[in-house]
Amino acid sequence: LKENNVDLFAERAEFDDEHGVMAYNRTLQRPGKANQIRPMEEWIVAVGKHPGIIAGSDWGRVQAMLDVNKSKSYRRPRSNAALLSGLLRCDECGDYMRPKLTNRKNADGELIYTYMCSTKERSHGTVCSMKNCNGNTLDAKIIKEIRKLSADRETLTRLLAQTKKVISGSKEGYDAELALLREKHTETEERIKRLVESLSVASDTSAKYVMEQIDELHRE
Structure with missing residues (x-):
């Protein structure tokens, strides 16, 4: 430990x-x-x-x-592959889907890689059973859609302007909310530590209620 x-x-x-x-x-x-x-x-x-x-x-x-x-079978693709690495999340458990290289090649002679749920990979499929997806195919489709946007410069320019406005207007609020959440998180951790320390002197009856409080704080 x-x-x-x-x-x-x-x-x-x-x-x-x-x-x-x-x-x-x-x-x-x-x-x-x-x-x-x-x-x-x-x-x-x-x-x-x-x-x-x-x-x-x-x-x-x-x-x-x-x-x-745990990581014996994991092979990371080369740096210029896996467009969605760090962006794609598992729909079943919410963890990141990370790229995993295979020994197979597609029709273009490229090594095939899949996006695999990190929780599924770590637990060998016992915690999450999300199916892997073909990274080469998925990335190609994403690139195709991006090219469609770039061809329509007027739409792309408008979307970028709207996104910039939303981000600029929201950043201050996000920063303030994040600061409050970090402060609350620190306070909650301190409360958990004090409760854990109290278990050493708690009776069997009171220990049950202390553990219930700890579980509630963990969920919070």
Whole structure:
């Protein structure tokens, strides 16, 4: 856990091979979307009062195996390919669809790449089952539509002017809202940390209510 920069709210001696651990902020939960596993550096871990189920040594070995396997099949296309990289999102879970190179070639002799949901790739299809899409075909269609716009310069000029006006008028409001959200996020994280710390002295009854508060703050 330390190697992955996890926030630990327990002393080393409390990891006694008898009690299980509780990990908070492990998943990103959004209404109508599949839960997404957060990076481990965002986790908050405390020692629980319940007996452990899986030995820590076994868990560590499994994590090491997952680290070795998770990106074995991923090949990034060359830099001038994958027009929608960083823009295309999965319709099932909301994560980014990133380009993945195959060993196959199309009729023009170009290597075929697909856009694949990052959550699907990391979970080996257990969390998200979104189908991959042919990147070469999709990008070609996008380019075709852009060329249509460029041929109609009057429409393109009008659209660009409208977009510039909207962005300019909204930026100040967005910046203010973003500042408030960041401040609220920091306050919420501090509240979660204080609640996690209180679990070490909480009774079984009160611990239940503290955990409910923590879960609510995570959703917030």
